[in-house]
Amino acid sequence: MTTEPFPTGNKADWLADRALRGLIGTLMRLPYDTRVRMMGSALRRAIGPLAGYRKRAEQNLALVYPDMGVIKRRQIAEQCCDNFGRTVIENYSWQEFGKRLHNIKPQGDGLDVLSDAVKAKRPVIFVTGHFGNHEAPRQVLTAMGHTIGGLYRPMQNAYFNDHYAKTMTSWGGPVFAQGRRGTMGFVRHLRGGGLGTLLFDVAAPGPDLPFLGHPARTSVSAAEIALKLDAVMIPYFGIRQADGLSFEVEVEAPIAPDTPENMLLAMNARLEAQIARNPAQWFWVHRRWKNRKRSV
Structure with missing residues (x-):
């Protein structure tokens, strides 16, 4: 002790x-x-x-x-x-929150692709950013009968992470903390037609890719897993509405298979388009561009 x-x-x-x-x-x-x-x-x-x-x-x-x-x-x-x-x-x-979202009907070109993938038992990786509420799409699709796992990055404050992690792991599919063991669990969940989600827009080990006009360290693990498992990679977003309480959910057309870097460039472009329409809904509070000089 x-x-x-x-x-x-x-x-x-x-x-x-x-x-x-x-x-x-x-x-x-x-x-x-x-x-x-x-x-x-x-x-x-x-x-x-x-x-x-x-x-x-x-x-x-x-x-x-x-x-x-x-x-x-x-x-x-x-x-x-x-x-x-x-x-x-x-x-x-x-x-x-789930009850509030229960009657929302998601929109977007990715819905038919999602339906086809589920029927074919092909894995699906949903990718999203810290925009609006990133859990809204998973809530909505889970209410429609899908089981969606997740891969999340633990918070630096371990005390806070102990209870915040429960907000992701108490419902839906299995959710794994990033790391070797967590990534292996996430991949096992996807094999055979599982569905999973992850966020890609925080600084993480990976190449510097342009995001909002500036190089940003970007993990390409989502694309690497998608290519390895022949999974469909579908961007989705939970967009907060003017009342501050309700949402629209957009399930976008999938990211075409390519090199991992090009797939993440395409994903960056999807998130950039959402930010251009609703700039206040992205989490500007993150240290997305580390080690760069800024002025206010």
Whole structure:
């Protein structure tokens, strides 16, 4: 038995987790609509500025849109933090979130391809980004009878990850943490016609590929797995609507088989198109372009 009070992280991580647990626990006692709005407001008005999320979002916006005015960047950064907060509490509220999405009919050219793949027992890898709410498409397709597993990247704060991971693993298909063992489990799930999803838009080991006009380290594992298993690679997105609570789900045409790098370039282009239409819905708070000089 260890006497170390913070065996899996540091004191700052532990304190941050205690604060978030308290906030989430309090909000979970409130009606669904109220808790979603309040969590969005908390990230926009307090947590985002204090944690540096708003500043990082503004820095990323300045990098990508150097001609954008300071006021506009601040507005988008605040809206981004609001969407971030709503997404977090929606995913903790996964049962109520699923009920809210139950009647949504997904749209897009990928639906027929998905149906054909399921009938043929061909694996399907859904790829998406931190945009809108990335769990909305999985919720909607799961409600239609699909079993969709996942491969996720654990959060750096191990204390927070312990309970946040349950928002992904408590429903749908099997979900695996990234790493050798997790990737092997994900591949086993896909073999024989399984469906799985992963997010590709965070800095990860891989080539520097252009994203929003700047090189960004990009994992090509989704494409490599798709090519290895002859899986269909389908982009999908959960797009938040103007009321802040409802969604549209787009299941896009599949990414054509090619080199892994070219497939991820195509996926970058799909996400870039979504961002161009709804810039505040992408998670600008991530360190997507590391080691680059930025100015605000």
